[in-house]
Amino acid sequence: xxxxxxxxxxxxxVRRVPRGRVATYGQVARLAGLTNGARQAGYALHALRPHTxxxxxxxxxxxxxxxxxxxxxxxxxxxxxxxEGVPFDAAGRVDxxxxxxxxxxxxxx
DNA sequence: GCGGTGACGGTCG
DNA sequence: CCGACCGCCACCG
Numbered sequence: 001x002x003x004x005x006x007x008x009x010x011x012x013x014v015r016r017v018p019r020g021r022v023a024t025y026g027q028v029a030r031l032a033g034l035t036n037g038a039r040q041a042g043y044a045l046h047a048l049r050p051h052t053x054x055x056x057x058x059x060x061x062x063x064x065x066x067x068x069x070x071x072x073x074x075x076x077x078x079x080x081x082x083x084e085g086v087p088f089d090a091a092g093r094v095d096x097x098x099x100x101x102x103x104x105x106x107x108x109x
Numbered sequence: 110g111c112g113g114t115g116a117c118g119g120t121c122g
Numbered sequence: 123c124c125g126a127c128c129g130c131c132a133c134c135g
Contacts, residue, residue, distance in 0.1 A: 006132090025117055036131045042116040043133065059116075067116045074116095091124095 007044035009033060014045075017058045020085040021101035022094055024062050031103055042067065057081060058101075064094040 009032040016031075017023050029041035038061075045056050057077040061067040068074040078088055086099050 029117085034132095038117040039115065039130070040117095040132060045116050047133090048116090056116085061116080062118055069116070077116095 006032065006034060006040065007047055010041055010044035011048070011052065011054045014054050014056060014059060016103075017055060017101050019055075020099075022058050022060050022064075022081065022086060022096070022099050023101045023103075024096070025059060025067070026062055027100070027103065028059060038062075058084075060094055060096075062096075064096040064100075065092060 010028060013028045013031040014023070025038035025041040025045075029036075029038045032041065032044075034040045041059075045059060048054060048056050057080040066074045066077050068077060078092070081094070082088065086094055088094060
């Protein structure tokens with residue numbers, strides 16, 4: 001099954017990210033079931049359509065930084081996150097230790 | 110069908 | 123702490 005592209009799987013995970021939280025590409029990739037790792041997750045978001053209802057802006061790299069190459073897009077992403085209550089430090093990084101989304105680990109731990 | 114590239118990640122210096 | 127290099131593998135030309 002899974003006739004649909006793997007990207008749909010990624011979008012589904014991204015949609016699960018709650019407001020005011022962020023997730024890393026690797027995290028999303030793993031939750032999406034991507035064996036290749038984070039790179040494909042980034043590709044999936046790259047292929048994302050602007051009109052798609054997916055909070056792509058909640059996805060940052062493992063360093064808590066915006067990996068987007070497009071400067072305008074990066075600014076937009078940061079703005080949207082700050083708007084949700086996710087602050088950036090002087091280095092333009094998010095405190096993943098506090099704001100990284102904790103995926104529902106089948107029962108808390 | 111082959112080669113280069115990339116919304117990354119982890120490790121080394 | 124930060125910067126640089128290599129590695130993985132799917133997608134595009």
